[in-house]
Amino acid sequence: MSKPTLKSLSKDHSVSIIFAERRPDDSFFVNISYFFEVLFSPFASIRIFEYRFLQSRAIILKELKKANINIFNIKISISHNKNFFVALSSKKNINIAVDHELRGRNISNALEKKIDGIKKPESLSSIEFINMIETFVKITNKGWQSLLMNLEIIEISKMGGIYLTNFNSDPIYSKFYGYNGSRVCISSDNLEIFK
Amino acid sequence: MNKFFIIGFIMENKLIEIVAEALEIDQDMARNDLVLDPEDNWDSIALLSVIASIDEEFDIQLDGDELAACRSLSQILNLLKDNS
Numbered sequence: 001m002s003k004p005t006l007k008s009l010s011k012d013h014s015v016s017i018i019f020a021e022r023r024p025d026d027s028f029f030v031n032i033s034y035f036f037e038v039l040f041s042p043f044a045s046i047r048i049f050e051y052r053f054l055q056s057r058a059i060i061l062k063e064l065k066k067a068n069i070n071i072f073n074i075k076i077s078i079s080h081n082k083n084f085f086v087a088l089s090s091k092k093n094i095n096i097a098v099d100h101e102l103r104g105r106n107i108s109n110a111l112e113k114k115i116d117g118i119k120k121p122e123s124l125s126s127i128e129f130i131n132m133i134e135t136f137v138k139i140t141n142k143g144w145q146s147l148l149m150n151l152e153i154i155e156i157s158k159m160g161g162i163y164l165t166n167f168n169s170d171p172i173y174s175k176f177y178g179y180n181g182s183r184v185c186i187s188s189d190n191l192e193i194f195k
Numbered sequence: 196m197n198k199f200f201i202i203g204f205i206m207e208n209k210l211i212e213i214v215a216e217a218l219e220i221d222q223d224m225a226r227n228d229l230v231l232d233p234e235d236n237w238d239s240i241a242l243l244s245v246i247a248s249i250d251e252e253f254d255i256q257l258d259g260d261e262l263a264a265c266r267s268l269s270q271i272l273n274l275l276k277d278n279s
Contacts, residue, residue: 050234052234052235053234080234080238081238082235082236099239101240105240106219107240107243107244108213108216108217108244108245108247108248110244110247110248110250110251110252111240111243111244111246111247111248113247113251114247114250127240130239130240130243134239143259143260144243144259145259
């Protein structure tokens with residue numbers, strides 16, 4: 001089982017990314033320590049009694065502490081799949097979101113057909129397209145259906161794998177990263193973090 | 196046999212097939228007390244797959260938030276019946 005890792009995503013260290021494996025149930029004593037760590041943090045919520053919620057938040061707190069990042073000065077975006085979770089920590093003024101999925105994840109034929117009917121860059125697979133729209137949902141707080149109307153995603157050819165999507169003339173930039181068999185999509189209104 | 200019972204039976208079996216495909220599990224597993232967990236199997240891709248398949252099979256457009264709130268097959272079936 002791999003250890004959680006925290007890496008700086010941007011040159012100015014304004015955005016960091018945490019990758020971690022979702023472990024099976026920890027021991028009672030580990031859970032108790034998780035509980036108190038999360039209870040006295042900004043993550044405290046009614047969902048503290050859900051094991052996976054508790055575990056991922058405790059791991060994030062531990063990694064931030066190791067990197068000397070104060071949780072009260074940042075915001076966190078999280079994406080889970082069955083085996084891993086990815087968390088982004090960023091300055092509060094950066095609009096940013098993350099979504100990820102296992103590379104070999106299948107989608108239904110019906111969904112594949114629907115996505116085939118949507119205009120998108122050829123370099124973007126169906127799963128990547130879904131990842132990207134999920135980040136837009138998190139950033140804009142809009143639903144899928146309204147996002148798909150008049151959606152135009154452009155690959156910025158000079159910038160090596162960065163995609164541009166305009167929402168009412170506000171640009172959102174997206175980039176994909178590979179990690180441990182997963183594709184991770186990060187979208188933000190701040191292009192600098194991808195450079 | 197009642198016509199509505201037969202329609203419900205066919206709908207339920209098709210729904211099991213759709214959910215099993217979306218969650219990449221056996222139909223037997225989908226049939227038996229399946230729990231839809233948003234932090235595990237009931238993620239955005241599974242939801243979108245089910246929405247697209249239900250649209251294709253039944254010509255019913257489900258609301259994503261309503262479907263996401265479902266935690267069992269019977270809840271999805273009730274949602275289908277409410278929208279048909």
